[in-house]
Amino acid sequence: MKRTRIKICGLTRESDLVAAVEAGADAIGLVFYPPSPRYVSPTRAAELTRLIPPFVTTVGLFVEPKAGFVREVLTQVPLQMLQFHGDESAAACEGFGLPWLKAARMRPGIDLVKFAASYPSAAGILLDAFVEGYGGGGETFDWNLIPGDLGRPMVLSGGLSPENVCDAVRRVRPWAVDVSSGVESAKGIKDAALIAAFVQGVRNADG
Numbered sequence: 550m551k552r553t554r555i556k557i558c559g560l561t562r563e564s565d566l567v568a569a570v571e572a573g574a575d576a577i578g579l580v581f582y583p584p585s586p587r588y589v590s591p592t593r594a595a596e597l598t599r600l601i602p603p604f605v606t607t608v609g610l611f612v613e614p615k616a617g618f619v620r621e622v623l624t625q626v627p628l629q630m631l632q633f634h635g636d637e638s639a640a641a642c643e644g645f646g647l648p649w650l651k652a653a654r655m656r657p658g659i660d661l662v663k664f665a666a667s668y669p670s671a672a673g674i675l676l677d678a679f680v681e682g683y684g685g686g687g688e689t690f691d692w693n694l695i696p697g698d699l700g701r702p703m704v705l706s707g708g709l710s711p712e713n714v715c716d717a718v719r720r721v722r723p724w725a726v727d728v729s730s731g732v733e734s735a736k737g738i739k740d741a742a743l744i745a746a747f748v749q750g751v752r753n754a755d756g
């Protein structure tokens with residue numbers, strides 16, 4: 550039985566972090582994109598990461614950052630993985646000494662195999678709906694756009710929720726799922742019951 554990995558993204562509060570860890574999240578996402586309502590400063594992120602236990606991966610999300618900003622964050626926050634959510638080149642994502650995910654913003658016409666091939670050093674490809682403001686929009690995309698094999702671990706995101714995640718995992722069989730809006734009561738404010746229900750939905754699909 551495969552255990553689909555779970556990332557909860559866009560945490561801003563200690564209580565939400567504890568809820569995600571207790572529910573069984575494998576990874577926590579912190580948003581370092583200042584226009585986002587889920588943005589956390591490096592100082593705040595450093596406080597939050599003190600609550601993350603061993604074997605839960607801390608992922609830092611960036612959108613077309615200046616390299617100096619990523620380095621500044623890394624001096625303060627013990628990130629274990631980076632996630633690039635804009636139109637960064639592969640070269641811009643490399644060189645920080647950490648594995649990284651590249652987000653593909655899914656819309657009709659995208660050639661995902663070609664997209665993945667242009668990021669050969671990405672540890673995985675994260676599929677998200679194409680939305681204004683880059684991500685975290687709670688929008689699903691057409692899962693039929695996903696080809697059979699990307700040759701890389703694939704992370705499914707975009708509008709996942711406790712209601713649809715079981716069906717999504719059964720249909721797409723991703724390596725991992727990533728959620729933000731679907732476990733929130735307001736942007737950046739997570740709901741412990743929704744997080745627990747989301748994790749249970751994934752486990753139901755895993756069988």
Ligand SMILES: O=C(O)c1ccccc1NCC(=O)[C@H](O)[C@H](O)COP(=O)(O)O
Pocket residue numbers: 558559578580582585586587610612634677682683684685686687688706707708709727728729730731
């Ligand atoms: O969360 C944000 O505000 C955000 C801003 C800019 C780029 C990406 C952002 N979030 C990405 C995610 O939280 C997830 O990786 C993914 O997009 C799922 O979001 P959702 O559809 O809200 O579950």
